[in-house]
Amino acid sequence: MSLVRPSLSSDGMKRTFSERREFMTEDMPASMHFHVVAGGARLFKSLPDGRRQIIGFAHKGDVLPAYPCTRYHYSAEAMRTLQVVCVPAPYLSHLHETSPGACAASLNSARQLLVSLHNRLLMLGRQTARERLATFLLGQGTRMGSGELWPVDPAISRADMADFLGLTTETVSRLLSAFHREQLISRERRAIHILDPDRLRAIVAHPE
């Protein structure tokens, strides 16, 4: 989902954050875009009393954009050792003003995000816990479009899944146990493998 390749050849802007480091918060001035080079990050918003909603996850190639506001509008935390290239906000906006191609690329990726967010609104607003978890597992397990089945990133904890799906860790845990009992998934350590994508898809469409 790389928007632009920042051709700042110098790696003076490259930074590394250790696991759990919250490198972007909602009360920071939004002066930099973060281009993820390695590692992963969770993006989230919080309520004053601590309730947390995960907006999404960022992986290699993704860009966390500083929208033209004074402050970031969500926070980001390294899920493991994270390497980013920091791109000054004015640099990208200048690029957008001068290069239609770069701007169109950013627009396109923004639109893809919009589509996925619309789907998540439907999920959070109208689907049951069981349907949400099945959707999540399919989204994680069948990414890349290929028929290949990937395990869910072990860096994603139960709490992360819960905060992503608008549930509690207990509910997630119980449902994973249920899916395991029903032979839909397997659990080794923290790694979750999808065994029966078709029946998972049936859960998404047909809440029984």
Next chain:
Amino acid sequence: MSLVRPSLSSDGMKRTFSERREFMTEDMPASMHFHVVAGGARLFKSLPDGRRQIIGFAHKGDVLPAYPCTRYHYSAEAMRTLQVVCVPAPYLSHLHETSPGACAASLNSARQLLVSLHNRLLMLGRQTARERLATFLLGQGTRMGSGELWPVDPAISRADMADFLGLTTETVSRLLSAFHREQLISRERRAIHILDPDRLRAIVAHPE
């Protein structure tokens, strides 16, 4: 919602839809952008069993974009008599490729949408029914930024509010009655007026 305003002078593509007309559906080829000239529309996604989630409302000046997919990814229905100008998808994409300014404007409005969707994820995932309704009423009642208080659009039914907030009409109705009892709002006919925005804001921040 979307804030691009193409200055397509010709009105040859102008169309009018009557109330409740679903003029854009998820199984229609996405060949047109709809620029709302007058009236209002509800934008929503549905599940096969009929559960519905309202993505947002479109008013005069908004553009419902056909993202570069084969089909629209949500549906739209006129809330009252609706006038739109239909812009062929290739027209806008050509404009974006040639005019950095137009593309930047689209990008900017897409980003504003992203920010508001992130907030709605937090709302749907982590806020209680009471908090959601208070947020909604404030969002409707204090739009335009001014200190002015607007009534909620009477074209928005209880079912619309419920589908926007991920609730049922009964819950919305009960909460409106509670707010009325607490003198937070007044109800005349279908029109809802905000009486005490400060206490509504307190509800959003402090679930008691």
Next chain:
DNA sequence: CGCAGTCTTGAAAGCTGTCAATGCAAGTGG
């Protein structure tokens, strides 16, 4: 080995949904 954090599981409570009846307003046709 033992601690700390995470995950799992159980029991009970609570919020919201479901089902159902009533009320209310507007529109229709006699």
Next chain:
DNA sequence: CCACTTGCATTGACAGCTTTCAAGACTGCG
């Protein structure tokens, strides 16, 4: 003008899904 219909809103009783609270179990690590 008045029954009658129709659609939406309100309210109540109850059920159910999910959360809350709590106790263990498991894993990784110093």
